[in-house]
Amino acid sequence: MTALLLDGKHCAEETETRLKAQVTELKNRTGGTPILATILVGGDPASATYVKMKGNACRRVGMDSMAIELSEQTTTDELLAQIEELNNNPDVHGILLQHPVPDQINERACFDAIAAHKDVDGVTCLGFGRMAMQEPAYGAATPAGIMRLLESYEIELEGKHVVVVGRSPILGKPMALMMLNANATVTICHSRTKNLPDVVKLADVVVGAVGRPELIKADWIKEGAVVVDAGYHPGGVGDIELAPLVNKASAYTPVPGGVGPMTINTLILQTLESGLKHLN
Numbered sequence: 001m002t003a004l005l006l007d008g009k010h011c012a013e014e015t016e017t018r019l020k021a022q023v024t025e026l027k028n029r030t031g032g033t034p035i036l037a038t039i040l041v042g043g044d045p046a047s048a049t050y051v052k053m054k055g056n057a058c059r060r061v062g063m064d065s066m067a068i069e070l071s072e073q074t075t076t077d078e079l080l081a082q083i084e085e086l087n088n089n090p091d092v093h094g095i096l097l098q099h100p101v102p103d104q105i106n107e108r109a110c111f112d113a114i115a116a117h118k119d120v121d122g123v124t125c126l127g128f129g130r131m132a133m134q135e136p137a138y139g140a141a142t143p144a145g146i147m148r149l150l151e152s153y154e155i156e157l158e159g160k161h162v163v164v165v166g167r168s169p170i171l172g173k174p175m176a177l178m179m180l181n182a183n184a185t186v187t188i189c190h191s192r193t194k195n196l197p198d199v200v201k202l203a204d205v206v207v208g209a210v211g212r213p214e215l216i217k218a219d220w221i222k223e224g225a226v227v228v229d230a231g232y233h234p235g236g237v238g239d240i241e242l243a244p245l246v247n248k249a250s251a252y253t254p255v256p257g258g259v260g261p262m263t264i265n266t267l268i269l270q271t272l273e274s275g276l277k278h279l280n
């Protein structure tokens with residue numbers, strides 16, 4: 001069996017073509033441009049790169065970004081004040097607070113201060129709850145991007161056993177709820193899960209979201225399973241040992257070029273959705 005490559009880069013590029021046309025039409029009709037405000041706190045080079053990539057993606061489709069850079073010493077109150085200012089700025093349609101923030105900051109309080117209608121990265125508790133209840137909300141960008149990628153390749157989820165390895169607020173937990181809402185049967189694993197290999201072996205679909213290079217081994221994965229790897233580590237490896245799966249899985253996301261481009265693409269898609277609601 002040769003596994004189907006779930007090409008996130010291609011899917012994101014195709015979507016960008018469509019988004020570009022929608023942005024042009026919106027600009028022509030209203031004279032307004034959707035703007036994503038990005039907040040980077042501190043000097044972590046990986047975070048700086050991600051923020052830059054998100055700004056670039058906005059510009060590729062004709063939207064704008066407003067880059068806010070705050071020092072490593074920023075306090076929770078200072079960050080909350082910055083978020084409040086952006087909430088009240090009618091020119092800003094989406095707010096991205098780059099995760100992680102320095103340790104002295106209460107990240108959850110800051111995420112939750114983002115106004116729901118500008119939470120285009122899907123990080124607030126309110127957005128999570130609404131998504132879980134299948135009410136309108138912007139989904140957390142990485143799992144929502146994964147769902148869009150699986151949908152674009154018509155990967156069947158209903159009735160499938162999905163094993164999500166990882167339970168972080170921005171990835172594993174919302175991923176599990178989105179899969180449940182797609183009528184999958186879902187198991188969530190984490191660092192205290194016993195016999196992880198045995199649980200993964202039951203999966204029709206495996207989502208690796210652990211943040212540990214190749215922690216999930218190829219020989220844990222059932223023949224014909226769909227493999228989604230959200231991880232990205234130096235050396236171009238993910239959270240799953242992917243190489244041996246090319247002849248064992250039925251479909252897989254490559255690293256890089258799978259989940260990463262879909263995350264950014266979902267963020268700009270949701271920023272445009274917000275722009276469409278508020279510029280009309």
Ligand code: NAP
Nearest residue numbers: 142166167168171190191209210211230231232259260263
């Ligand atoms: P995180 O906040 O560090 O969460 C990691 C999760 O993995 C936790 O729930 C943890 O369990 C679990 N875990 C850790 N070690 C484990 C083990 N030995 N066995 C089973 N579970 C274990 O990470 P994250 O932010 O969710 O990110 C996960 C991965 O996705 C990382 O590789 C990250 O780079 C990647 N990511 C990619 C994108 C993208 O755009 N492509 C975006 C976000 C994240 P506990 O809860 O018990 O601690």
